[in-house]
Amino acid sequence: MEAYRVEVTLAFVAVYMVFxxxxxxxxxxxxxxxxxxxxxxxxxxxxxxxxxxxxxxLSGFGFVGGPGLVYSSGMSSxxxxxxxGFGYSIGFYLVAKRIRMVAGVRNALSLPDVxxxxxxxEWARGLTAVTILLGVMGxxxxxxxxxxxxxxxxxxxxxxxxxxxxLTCVAWSLAVxxxxxxxxxxxxxxxxxxxxxxxxxGAGLLILVAASSVFDGGLPEATxxxxxxxxxxxxxxxxxGMITALGWGFVFGIGLAGQPHLVTKMMMNRKISDNRLIxxxxxxxxxxxxLLWFSIGIVMRATGLDGSMPMLDAPDGAAPAFLATFAHxxxxxxxxxxxxxxxxxxxxxxxxxxxxxxxxxxxxxxxGRSVENELFWARVVTVLITLVAAAFxxxxxxxxxxxxxxxxAFGWGTFAAALVPVVVFGLNWKRATAKAAVxxxxxSLLMNFxxxxxxxxxxxGISGPFLAMTTSMSLFLIVSLIxxxxxLAEDIERILDL
Amino acid sequence: MxxxxxxxxxxxxxxxxxxxxxxxxxxxxxxxxxxxGAAHPQIPGMNVGGDGLARLGGxxxxxxxxxxxVLLLIHALLALGVSERHRTSVxxxxxxxxAALSMAVWWGMYLSYVTYLADGTGPLLFGYPVSTxxxxxxxxxxxxxxxxxxxxxxxRFIFPEEDEAAYEALRAEALTPRKPEQxx
Numbered sequence: 186m187e188a189y190r191v192e193v194t195l196a197f198v199a200v201y202m203v204f205x206x207x208x209x210x211x212x213x214x215x216x217x218x219x220x221x222x223x224x225x226x227x228x229x230x231x232x233x234x235x236x237x238x239x240x241x242x243l244s245g246f247g248f249v250g251g252p253g254l255v256y257s258s259g260m261s262s263x264x265x266x267x268x269x270g271f272g273y274s275i276g277f278y279l280v281a282k283r284i285r286m287v288a289g290v291r292n293a294l295s296l297p298d299v300x301x302x303x304x305x306x307e308w309a310r311g312l313t314a315v316t317i318l319l320g321v322m323g324x325x326x327x328x329x330x331x332x333x334x335x336x337x338x339x340x341x342x343x344x345x346x347x348x349x350x351x352l353t354c355v356a357w358s359l360a361v362x363x364x365x366x367x368x369x370x371x372x373x374x375x376x377x378x379x380x381x382x383x384x385x386x387g388a389g390l391l392i393l394v395a396a397s398s399v400f401d402g403g404l405p406e407a408t409x410x411x412x413x414x415x416x417x418x419x420x421x422x423x424x425x426g427m428i429t430a431l432g433w434g435f436v437f438g439i440g441l442a443g444q445p446h447l448v449t450k451m452m453m454n455r456k457i458s459d460n461r462l463i464x465x466x467x468x469x470x471x472x473x474x475x476l477l478w479f480s481i482g483i484v485m486r487a488t489g490l491d492g493s494m495p496m497l498d499a500p501d502g503a504a505p506a507f508l509a510t511f512a513h514x515x516x517x518x519x520x521x522x523x524x525x526x527x528x529x530x531x532x533x534x535x536x537x538x539x540x541x542x543x544x545x546x547x548x549x550x551x552x553g554r555s556v557e558n559e560l561f562w563a564r565v566v567t568v569l570i571t572l573v574a575a576a577f578x579x580x581x582x583x584x585x586x587x588x589x590x591x592x593x594a595f596g597w598g599t600f601a602a603a604l605v606p607v608v609v610f611g612l613n614w615k616r617a618t619a620k621a622a623v624x625x626x627x628x629s630l631l632m633n634f635x636x637x638x639x640x641x642x643x644x645x646g647i648s649g650p651f652l653a654m655t656t657s658m659s660l661f662l663i664v665s666l667i668x669x670x671x672x673l674a675e676d677i678e679r680i681l682d683l
Numbered sequence: 684m685x686x687x688x689x690x691x692x693x694x695x696x697x698x699x700x701x702x703x704x705x706x707x708x709x710x711x712x713x714x715x716x717x718x719x720g721a722a723h724p725q726i727p728g729m730n731v732g733g734d735g736l737a738r739l740g741g742x743x744x745x746x747x748x749x750x751x752x753v754l755l756l757i758h759a760l761l762a763l764g765v766s767e768r769h770r771t772s773v774x775x776x777x778x779x780x781x782a783a784l785s786m787a788v789w790w791g792m793y794l795s796y797v798t799y800l801a802d803g804t805g806p807l808l809f810g811y812p813v814s815t816x817x818x819x820x821x822x823x824x825x826x827x828x829x830x831x832x833x834x835x836x837x838x839r840f841i842f843p844e845e846d847e848a849a850y851e852a853l854r855a856e857a858l859t860p861r862k863p864e865q866x867x
Contacts, residue, residue, distance in 0.1 A: 258720065258730045260815065267818060270826020271757050277833060278764030282842055286850055290857040405810025412812070417720070417732020419811075420799065421792055421818035424720035424732040427739070427746045428709065435753055438826075439760070458847065461837040468830055472823065479819075489726055500728045613763050614688055644714035645742070652706060659699040662692060679853050683766060683846045 190514040191342045197518030198339065198525055201384075202361045205529065208377050212369025219559035222370030223294040223541050224453050227285075229375060231459035235466035236382030237375040237530075238450045242441070242467075243385060243474050244324075245331045245528035248520075251475075252507070253500035255482020256489070259411060261423025262482075264430040266475045268438035269468060275442045275609070277464045281451045283612040285460075286680045288452040295538060296445045296608070297546035299452070303611045303677055306619035311550030312626045314542040316603045317445050321539035324596055325574035328532045330582055332358040335524060338505065351582065355575055363571050366533045367564045374533040375453065381526030386473035388516075388523035395512050396480035399488065404480060407487035414490045429646030436650045440601025442609050446534035474527075477520070481507045540566045598650025602629035605654060606661035615681050618671045621664035629657035686775070688767050691759060698756040705749045715740045735800040747793045754789060758782045761829060769840035777836070781828045788821035 220226050229237075254262035284299055291302040296317070301310035333354040340346035340354065365373040400406040412419035422430040441447065454463060485503040488494035497506060504524075508517040544562045545555045556562050606625045610617045635641065636649030643652070673681070686694075718738045723729035732738070739746070762770060762778055796814035799805040808816035833841060 257728055259732070260818065263818070267822040268826060270823050270828070270830060272826070274761055274826060274829035274833070275757065275764075278761045278829070278841070280764075286853075289850075289854050402810070405807075408811055408815065415723075415731040415733070416799070416803070417735045418730075419815060420732075420735065420796055421814045422732075422796070424730040426719050426732065427743070428714075428749075429719055431746065431750050431753070434822075439757065457842060457850070458837070460842075461834055464833055465830055468827065486729065489729065496726055497728055609760065609763075610692075614692055616689075616692070643710060644712070644718065645709050645740075645746075646714070646719035647706060647709060655699055655703050655706065659696065659703060662696040662699070666692075666696075676853060676857060679849070682768075683842075683850055 190509070190517065191339065193514040194518045194521045195339055195343070197522040198336075201380075201522040201525060204380060205361050205365045205373075205377050208380075209365030209368040209373045212365070212373035212376060215372050216368075216370045216560070219294060219545070219555075219563060220292070221372060222560055222563045223537060223545070224288065224449070225371050225375055227288060227453055228455045229453045230455060231462040232466060233375055233379055234450055234454045234459070235463040236470060237378035237453075237534075238447055238463065239467040239471040239474070240378045240382035240385055240527070240530040241446050241450060241534040242444075242471055243527055244531035245328055245335075245524060247475065247478055248385075248524045248527050249331060249335070249501050249504050251478035252481035252485065252503040255479065256485045256497070256503040257500040258425050259415070259418030259423035259486065260421055261425035261430045262433065263423075263479060264434040265437040266478055268434045269471050269475070272438040272441035273464060273468045273471070275439055276447065276451070277460060279609045279613055280442050280448050281460045281463070282457055283680055283683075284448055284451050284608075285454060285457050286683065287612075287677070290676050290680065293452065295541040295546055296449055296604075297542065297550070300607060300611070300622070301549070302674070304617075304619035304622055304671070305674060306622065307550045307553070309607065309619050309622040309626075310546060312623060313445075313604065313607065314546035314550060316600070316626060316630065317538055318542045318547075320445075320596065320600050321535045321542070321570070322574055322577060324535050325532055325539070325570070326577040326581060327596075328528050328535070329355060329359065329571075329575050330578040332362075332525065332528045332532075333578070335505075335521070335528075339521065352579065355579065359571055359575055362529055362532055362536075363568055366536050366571075367567050370563065371453070371537050374530075374537055375450070377526075377533070378530045381523075381530040382470055382474075384519065384523045384526050386470045388520045389474040389476040391516050392507075392512070392520060393476040393480045395516060396484045396507070399484050399511055404483055407483045410487040410491050411483070418486070426646050429648065432646070432648040432651035436598050436601050436648065436654060440597060440605055440650070440654060443601045443604035443607075444597065445538050445600060445604065446531070448608060449538055450534075474523075477504075484511070536567055536570060539570045543570070598648065598654070599630065599633045602633060602650050602653035602657050606658045610658075610661055610665070613681070614665075615673060615678065616665050616670055617661070618665045618668040620668050621661045624664050625657040625661040628660055629653045632656060686762070686770060688763070691763050695756065695759050695763065698752055698759060702749060702752050702756065705745055705752065708745060709742060709749075712740065712742060714738075736797070739797075743793075743797055747790070750789055750793075751786065754782065754785045758785070765840050766846070769843065771840065774836070774840050777832055781825070781832065784828055785825045788817050788825045792817040792821065 287299045293299045297310045297313040300313045336354040340349045397403040408419045603626045607622045632653035720730040720732045792814045
């Protein structure tokens with residue numbers, strides 16, 4: 186089987202892609218209107234929502250970038266992962282119940298719909314939608330590029346496709362993604378998420394077993410090898426230091442509640458009481474999938490240091506090199522399928538909220554109503570957003586790296602800084618005002634953009650999003666306390682009492 | 684004295700301003716040259732942390748205080764997520780237990796970390812240095828405590844049956860088409 190490693194891996198990836206296409210065709214029959222397309226008619230069961238929530242959390246970055254970060258800087262990046270218990274708690278205690286209530290009472294299709302209902306403000310809706318759209322373009326471009334590069338690396342190892350171009354790989358990857366996202370909307374997205382989530386959790390567990398067997402003493406021995414070279418790399422804050430690690434913990438923990446692709450999933454369950462099951466299942470699934478992040482990174486750094494593995498060209502090569510060296514071909518196949526699953530599950534979630542922003546939220550903010558025939562335009566705009574994001578990705582790769590880096594700054598940290606105060610305080614405090622929401626969003630965007638555009642490096646590795654998020658949350662509360670108390674709609678007032 | 688939303692929000696704002704204050708103090712102080720590590724001398728693509736005590740720049744206590752404030756903020760936010768009516772004494776005791784657990788993990792991690800840096804060695808837990816083991820297992824478990832609390836307390840303070848009935852009534856009203864005279 187070792188001789189057919191690449192073929193086995195490609196077979197797993199191909200089977201997974203075919204599955205996505207089949208789900209797209211099946212979901213098309215269940216997608217009758219815009220409510221089905223964007224929020225699956227709000228009738229999903231608890232396991233489907235739980236797997237959709239956690240598989241959207243862990244993008245391709247978790248499978249490639251995460252192990253690469255551990256390889257390059259030891260334990261620092263694990264703070265993005267270990268805070269999941271607190272992060273999911275913030276999401277479920279502060280958002281899950283009331284966002285579902287507002288969605289049910291106001292027939293909300295998107296996060297900006299909920300924001301508009303809560304604050305009775307088209308400004309708040311419009312700014313939320315614009316933030317989402319900017320973030321979606323950056324996130325999608327990086328996901329598309331990652332997917333195409335991985336596919337190219339796999340195909341170029343075969344004789345038939347040895348010279349396959351990046352453009353061809355972009356086209357093939359996107360053909361599948363666009364097909365099931367356009368035909369089945371969020372229904373296809375969440376049902377592919379179920380399989381994607383299961384593959385990711387299973388792969389995480391299996392990789393932990395494989396990684397533990399590389400050294401006789403398991404992962405503790407790998408850690409001791411790392412610490413013999415540089416103690417800080419194996420201590421809890423890694424080589425990047427305490428403030429960088431704690432900043433990541435803050436932004437990835439509390440910031441989870443501001444991720445539009447996640448909190449939108451919290452609007453889709455059939456019953457609010459299902460949250461009692463959704464929370465633990467999504468947390469356990471995430472923890473299992475994230476084992477891969479830690480175990481591959483630690484083993485690859487240790488084998489690099491003790492000379493049992495050649496040096497890597499780049500830290501992001503840690504996961505592919507581990508799979509090629511230490512994983513059984515079948516396991517490598519599963520993990521590569523999981524990698525595509527991770528990328529696609531995040532991409533389809535972003536496609537969905539980006540499309541909602543373009544055809545539903547921004548028109549509503551500007552002229553008080555959505556476009557006619559939302560379902561048709563949702564499908565058209567899904568294709569257009571994918572094409573624009575792909576163009577960004579290719580332009581960035583061949584021409585200007587700063588473009589996607591700039592939009593990439595509108596990733597997790599910027600969503601967190603802009604939307605956490607708006608969502609978390611807005612859904613839990615009656616005194617929160619629309620003016621505060623506008624100030625918090627604008628201030629956080631300006632701060633994050635400024636840090637990125639001017640390449641500002643802060644002492645001790647303090648991250649821009651950490652500073653921006655603390656500032657926007659503080660500003661939100663101060664402006665709300667200074668502003669006149671808002672007059673809430675009766676239904677919103679009653680929801681906030683529950 | 685009941686902790687109302689207003690008092691809780693004031694507490695959250697105070698914590699946020701304190702966190703900002705610590706961050707500004709760190710910004711003003713300025714970090715040492717290698718605060719965020721340096722390139723590995725032999726292996727490209729790898730970084731090293733180097734002298735851990737030196738790169739704390741004498742500000743370790745301030746960083747530990749920062750994380751203490753962040754943990755208090757997280758617990759205050761979680762309390763805000765529970766309706767004011769359901770924040771009973773039992774609820775607060777359970778939140779306090781969670782906070783005590785988080786603090787124990789954090790301070791255990793921090794103190795064993797600086798001790799390891801000073802001594803160059805230290806005891807192991809599950810095969811890892813104590814501070815690393817507390818980071819790998821303790822932080823996740825401390826956060827997951829609130830998942831257990833959510834499951835146990837779902838019908839007690841997250842979404843009691845009377846709240847569910849009130850929501851269903853509200854939803855039924857929202858779904859009922861309004862008569863013209865009601866709209867007028």
